[in-house]
Amino acid sequence: MSTTLFRTIQPNHFTLLTTALLRTRTKTSRHISVRCQTSTTTQQPRTSAPKNHGSNKLDEILKDYEAVIGIETHVQLSTSTKAFCSCPNSYGSHPNTSICPVCMGLPGALPVLSSKVVDFGVRLGLALNCSLSLKSKFDRKQYFYPDLPKGYQISQFDVPIASGGYVDVDIPLEFGGGHRRFGITRVHMEEDAGKLLHSDAGDYSQAMIVDLNRAGVPLLEIVSEPDMRSGVEAAEYGSEMQRIVRYLGVSNGNMQEGSLRCDVNISIRPIGQAEFGTKVEIKNLNAFSAMSRAIDYEITRQALLYNQGQADKIVTETRLWDEGAQKTVTMRKKEGLADYRYFPEPDLPEVILTQEYVDSIRASLPELPEAKRRRYEAMGLGIQDVLFLANDVSVAEYFDEVIGKGADVKSAANWLMSDIAAYLKNEELSISDVKLTPHELAELIAAIKDETISGKIGKQILFELLAKGGTVQGMIKEKDLITDPVEIEKMIMKVISESPKQLEQYRSGKTKLQGFFAGQVMKMSKGKANPALLNKILLEKLNAKE
């Protein structure tokens, strides 16, 4: 990752950097993420930065600067209709098949607010620990573009539905771990614009094709405080947003579909400086990993300019992340701030919430990712397990059900994280698709724990249950496991008689050889012997006085 970042920076640095890079490759990102000192915003204490290894020229430069990153997230809500009309809100329909006079902006059409949008807005505002505005309103944000049918977007300007919140995240272990809290400035409701498709990419003389299926789809815009300091932190913030909206069920949070869109605002400043540097916006980020890389690239680009005394070359602009070239490129320079001529939307009344309404929504919120993570931690699971299990709400729910039936926590976690996760990945399924029910997984764990079956048999049963369903008890019967002590004794005597040398060694003190005998019996029984019985009888026989 780091190598590609620097390839496009001025060539005279390249040779200096390459060897240093190859040596410190895996460490560089960690340096960037933890180097920055505490800023003026409230932050949890960071993990201490590891010392520099030798002279890494870029690291030397970067350590003098601090990145200030804020993120604007647009979440497309999974309501059944659009925000202001009853057109279906469904992704992937044929162009211009989900439109009506209202979302097309025909003369005489008027918007009517869907109450679900307010519901989802309150839900998300509460989940992000915000204060809700019991009275808010809509405003018109005005500009001309072919994908904006009315020539204005219905949005919220000065009185958003929610503001002043925060989100707690856990940084993944491979990036240093630790907790962070990032502030949320505001959450507001607005409508999406349509989609523009160029009929011939890049050639302006060709027509622009307008698809209005998306025009009027409800969005919630989340604006963060500029609290992030690295690509890693930003990516984790974005992931948590995705987790939260999926947990709440307000959106499917798919970046590829465009139901979760993140724009990054980033500036850097010399450490110790109070004023912010010039802010650059980065768009076109299709994945959190791209976000992280784009930010790291941009930090470096700006730091190098500063370092060369060319800070004035950093201008307020929008840059696009070029995934192919792995760099940010200028999209358009902002000539001052756009004037959207905001004024209150006269066609819609104020949005008024009662405290009872807010309280009832608060009471209906599910356990959110942060609460789940802390609960899992309290149960004794390691942070790696915690992050895995809490990442996907369906997995967490499955896990909760399994342990709810009394299964051992660590075993349940292990099965989910290893064999089951691998199976899901291979078959490209989600946890909701598997035929193995939480009840049966709990049964399986119990059966292995009380030694009714061996771990190996357990695994076999697992795969069959995953693919075909069924019950553990049923499988045990099917596998024709040997639970008859007489039969097991027979096999044990046979193995003992065939291994006199090991028997002597055992009897003279090498008690560890019990495992050898057990293994041989298992082999003979093709794994079907009941491990508990086997070991009980084996011990008897081994220790019997001849």
Place this chain on the structure above:
Amino acid sequence: MPSTAASRILEHYRPPFDATAVKKIKEMGGIVVGKTNMDEFGMGSTTEASAFQVTANPWDLTRVPGGSSGGSAAAVAARQCMVSLGSDTGGSVRQPASFCGVVGLKPTYGRVSRFGLMAYASSLDVIGCFGSTVADAGMLLHAVSGYDRFDSTSSKQDVPEFDTQFLSMDSFESKPLKGVRVGLIRETLEEGVDSGVRSATQEAASHLEALGCVVTEVSLPSFSLGLPAYYVIASSESSSNLSRYDGVRYGNQVMADELNKLYECSRGQGFGGEVKMRILMGTYALSAGYYDAYYKRAQQVRTLIRKDFKAALDHNDILISPAAPSAAYKIGEKKDDPLAMYAGDIMTVNVNLAGLPAIVLPCGLVEGGPSGLPVGLQMIGAAFDEEKLLKVGHIFEQTLKGSGFVPPTLPNVA
């Protein structure tokens, strides 16, 4: 049916849906005879701003019928139809009613659904009714009134059966309006009002007294603020409402090889001068640095105007005033003086700012034209009190001697 708002930009536009008001009329068996001329997008007071033609006043074909719903008023005056719909944002139904000698009824804001009314100024627009009598206008209003779930600003207030209250004159008592308190707005009879209009208004006040009303003078101190506040709010909202006419999805499109050129040419060629002027004014008033000084301030003034009306209507059943400072003027007379034209709205705009109902009915004639020119009396009621306006208006009209305001172009029509 083609719907152009009298604009070139919608010259061949045919909407795929009916306005709620029209839908209701059709459901009740009404017959839509046709569409009438108007000032482009409702911006004007004479129909001279129509992209297609100027309508002539049936009382004198060299004079304007008023506007912006001049065509609808003239059609009823000339008995081309029984009743017609118009829109009233700053007086566009009431002033033409006065100029054409017909009844013009402006309901309370929210009484009639705006769904399907091409928006001019969203917080001021209402659909209004024209008829040759108060009863006809009232019946039409009843047909189109009511809550509409497609208009978030429409009111859930009950619609009284005000179409059944029009009793015949025989059943009137000697003082049928006994005890009705009428407030004559002092500020509407000051300078700038034609003497003919002033005397017609005062005669109307006397007539009301004869019917039993108690007529007193009231003052609305914020009255003169209405005109500037109106023009700021109306231009601001309309500059936004007309942004959708960009030639991209419907209406006349002027082909261009670059986006801004497409907008520039489609809108530049599609809109008339008056519309362009108001869009520019409105855009300016909403722009960064000016919003507080203009739009926000105008809305604050609006609150004062509302308060003054409420205070006056707490002590009066209705308020009265002329509908316009003069009778119909000559075509072309004010075309080059927009401010003079705007000044003609002084009697009517405050009512829109306050969202109140009002009715204009012919009350006299002044000199001019082949057989005089009609002058209308405006009656203003409390919010959602159309019932009272119609009651008073009907009795006033039926008891007016020498009534039957028929334009000279129709000698044989009673």
